[in-house]
Amino acid sequence: MSSIHVCETNTTTIPNACASVGSAGTDVNGMAVKSACQTLVKRLQPIISKNPKGTWNDWVKEAFKQSISLSATGYFRGYDGNMNWEKGEGHPFTYFVYGAACSEVAIDCLTGDHKNLRTDIVMDIGCSINPAVDIGQIEGAFVQGIGLYTLEELNYSPKGVLHTRGPDHYKIPAVCDIPEQFSVSLLSPSQNPHAIYASKGCSVHCTKGERITRGLHAEQPPDA
Numbered sequence: 001m002s003s004i005h006v007c008e009t010n011t012t013t014i015p016n017a018c019a020s021v022g023s024a025g026t027d028v029n030g031m032a033v034k035s036a037c038q039t040l041v042k043r044l045q046p047i048i049s050k051n052p053k054g055t056w057n058d059w060v061k062e063a064f065k066q067s068i069s070l071s072a073t074g075y076f077r078g079y080d081g082n083m084n085w086e087k088g089e090g091h092p093f094t095y096f097v098y099g100a101a102c103s104e105v106a107i108d109c110l111t112g113d114h115k116n117l118r119t120d121i122v123m124d125i126g127c128s129i130n131p132a133v134d135i136g137q138i139e140g141a142f143v144q145g146i147g148l149y150t151l152e153e154l155n156y157s158p159k160g161v162l163h164t165r166g167p168d169h170y171k172i173p174a175v176c177d178i179p180e181q182f183s184v185s186l187l188s189p190s191q192n193p194h195a196i197y198a199s200k201g202c203s204v205h206c207t208k209g210e211r212i213t214r215g216l217h218a219e220q221p222p223d224a
Contacts (some may be wrong), residue, residue, distance in 0.1 A: 003056070018078070026129060028076050030196030036074030043068050079194065094194045097202055099123035101142065103179065116146070118181040126192040126200035134202050135184045147173040 009017055018028055047062045048054070054062075063070055083090035104118040121138055128134050152170045155163045164170045192198045 014073075024078075024201055026199060027195050027201055028078060030199075031076035032074040034074065034196060035076060036072040039072040039074070040070065043070075043072075095192055095200060097123070097125060097200050099138075099202075114150070116177065116179040119179040119183070121184045122187055123184070123202055124187040124190055124200070125202040126195065127189040127198040128186055129197055129199045131186060134186065137202050138184050139182065143173050143178060146177055151177075 011017075018024070020029070044059050044063055047059050047066070047068075051058060051062070060070060079094040081090075081092050081094075083092035099122060101119060101121040103116055103120075105114050105116050107114045119142065121142065123134075123138055125134055151173060153164065155169075157163060189198070192200050195201075
């Protein structure tokens with residue numbers, strides 16, 4: 001591991017890299033690195049077979065003496081979908097990410113004001129490469145869901161023009177909107193053969209706003 005150095009990418013080395021968004025960076029870049037490593041191992045295999053007890057430095061030095069290329073570029077274009085949307089048949093994604101969330105919310109039935117007291121989330125993200133990053137993604141996505149469903153109301157004109165186009169027109173979540181007790185746990189590692197180290201890109205779909213709306217209708221006093 002001490003021989004591995006990671007640096008920022010640029011168009012000098014990768015002219016057409018994809019954006020690392022939607023939790024796809026590890027999937028795409030990880031598979032590209034794997035492809036490059038497999039190319040190098042294949043070139044070194046004849047040397048390794050002649051000196052199986054040698055070290056990495058021994059094999060690399062011998063490859064240098066034999067003028068064997070020690071650089072390789074890996075590329076991964078992503079996963080090919082196979083979905084017929086008109087017939088509703090096929091597989092739109094290579095794999096799916098599942099999770100469950102439960103929130104305890106206190107609601108003022110007269111004003112509609114609410115406070116998220118506790119939220120528990122469990123996510124299946126395969127074999128997590130970096131649990132701290134994955135948990136941060138889940139927490140952030142949940143808070144974004146709070147804003148989407150309870151604060152950031154979209155208002156349109158009669159002609160369909162969106163009036164609420166940014167934080168100047170609606171309130172975004174703040175520290176006080178985060179659950180007082182917030183627990184995120186990762187399900188026991190499940191195998192995902194389609195991604196690097198059996199990991200999964202993670203995201204959260206939040207239906208908290210729908211539950212609060214239903215709660216308001218159910219809990220309003222008879223004379224409200």
